Amino acid sequence: MSAMEWRDYTARIEQLARESGLRFHPVEFEAVPDSFMMELAVYGLPVRMPHWSFGVRYIYQLIQRHMGHSRLFEVVFPGNPGHAYLAAGNGLAENVLVTAHVLGHADFSRNNLLFQRCQGQVSERIVEHAAQHARQIQQAIDTHGLERVEAVLDAALALEQHIDIDQSVRRPRYPQYTEPPKTLADDAFRRRFAALEPASARAGTTDRRRAPVPPHPERDLLWFVAQYAPELESWERDIFLAVREESFYFYPVFATQIMNEGWASYWHARLLREADFIPQQAYLDAIKCHSDVVRPGAADQQVALGLNPYHLGFAIWERIVAAEGLEAAFAIRAEDDDFAFIRNHLTRELAAELGLFRYRARDGRIRVLEEDVNALREAILAPKYNFGAPAVLVEKVQVDGTLELSHDHAADGRGLDLERGRKVLEYLHRIWRRPVRLRTIDAEGRALEISAP
């Protein structure tokens, strides 16, 4: 049976990977049916909270699969131990490749600093935490009814990307009072001044001032709502914080996608080359599978209007190892995220070699723009800023509890989609339970406010 063979190869590939310098936590492999692979892709976690929006994504996935677009070989969850799910339909060659690929991911997630920091926050057991959240939300549904829980999830999941990754998962509330003013130097003038009106001089030192909420524009919307929403019930707060914790887990996956996929692809290719114990036929099949995975965006056609992150990352890693050596690659794998990786290591020569180009689409026409490697890098990175979401900040909470948000349109380059913005404010209003307002700009650049109700 090939499962036995595969078990045997897995042990040897792991050993080879360790000898090559990869450091990873043990990984538990499990072969699962295709339907479950699809759910993993939709939910991002093996067990996750129920919400109708996942159902929509699930249907899109089903349609994609029926049209024969995408096929999933594996999904890995970092942790100690890591969990890797392989599609039960994979052949032996595919599984050999996938095993090597998974080890690359496992090494990356253990050693990359961004992963380390986020895992330090959410612990290495996010899979179990997420399952716990799902159970907790199911209990909330049983006690409070589906409608109410859904209202909370509508709002929390809509704000999923709006977290502040530089803060702690268990971030405390703002200090309640402003810092007391500095005690002034005790000089002759002060003494004489104090003697003029002793009472007021003393009052100045004990006068504590309530700090405004928020003290500065706040981008961590999930946290802010959880901490400061008037009349939020504790189970509702728990749901917000659960969504936030899962977002902390998703962030490094999102922010290192090109590096991470490239790294895993680089290592599966390299380990396969070095694994002389694999029979010739399996090796050839695996290499064919590899070239399918890391094929450039424009393999069939002349031109593609998108990038394959596997291919881009793979190409950059190959260049780094060739030009700077394996040790440098290990250091980069530990220290960078996609922003640093693309800016520092996607060179002009490599971009030309890969045939990357920038384009502008307008009125159904596409024009290829002139070569400019800096602009090219920024164009690759543009969808990655701020967790891929517009920069929306909490500005102020009014005395009557009205929540005032602002959109940093200067940073994003244009205003918000007003219709969607209003819908999100409606979700938020049901949880905030006071009016919610948001300032942005319209198509002509004029200031504009949308609100709910």
Next chain:
Amino acid sequence: MGGDSGSQTPTDGGKWYELFSRGARDWLRHDEKVREAVRRHLPQAVAGGELISGGARTVRVPVRMLEHYRFRLRSAEERQGVGQGQAKPGDLFDDPARPRSAGGKGPGGEDEGEVQLLLEFKIDDIVEWLWEEMRLPNLTPRSGPSEEQEWTRQGWDRRGARSRLDRRRSFKELVKRRGAPGAVPTFTDEDLRFRQLALRRRPAVRAVVFFLLDVSGSMSERDRQLAKSFFFWTVQGLRREYRTLETVFVAHTTQAWEFTEAEFFQVSGTGGTVASSGLRKVSEILHERFDAQSSNVYLFYASDGDNAVADTDEARAALAALAGEACFCGYVEVAAGLSRHLDTETGRLFADLSTDGANVGSCGLADFDDVWSAIRQFFTAQDPARAEGG
């Protein structure tokens, strides 16, 4: 129940994911939400098509998938991206994502492609929801002296038409016989049981619904759509109660004509409005073809209310006569986009009669959303009246 999804982790070895699909669960929930949303807009959704007399018993409503909204930047006139392949600066080609021919841009679904669902609703289900949701009273029909006969199922016999063979019953006989000592367990003719029918008499419950529509020049296309939507749901409500329901369609300007349903909503006339002509026509048909005493007569009249002033007295007399015979006369004032609070000639006519204690009611219809409230008003309004009469 989806409760077990959270209670197991993949590490405890159970193959829970083979038994339970979270994707399907959340998809069903999405479906439910779509149905709720559609329910709220049904009057609009079913306003088209020929629905009133017989025909399809389901309506199909095309809906878009729900979107879980997030903050997004407005779609820019131009976007920048990165591609890969053999392209030189300055190259031009068509954008496959946005063909030039498609001028209008709809919201949503830009990057995932548009997927439309076609939901099918049974009209009987919709009517059940409505009655349940609006807590509308059940009508108490007036039953005439005449009785109608009806075949009902009654008892079994050993002989009968093959189509009435009761298999369960026959099988029971076989089992009984098998219990006897020395019996052979195969079917014999002795085992077969056939359902019998018996003729039974029951009081006739018959209803006639007159739809009277003002098709004078002042009625717009949308006014007519509103009236149609209202008429449709009224028939459904009545059909819930009456096994036999006959519909009569009368249109009028200064004169009145009877039409078939298909023609009815196509008719458009010119000229003024004389309500009495329509009311007289209704009464004429009623006496000609139906037994006013034993039938449950309903009249629903849709108009924009601009009746000729000279016709006031005559219309009042004709309506009063009809109201005396009918279970209920309802008036809907269709004025798309306007709410005139029934302060029109015809509006006042019905209002006066209503204060005199006749079984009439009226309601304004400015939008499709008003259809429900009109229906609610009519069905609750006539309930006490029926209680006296029945």
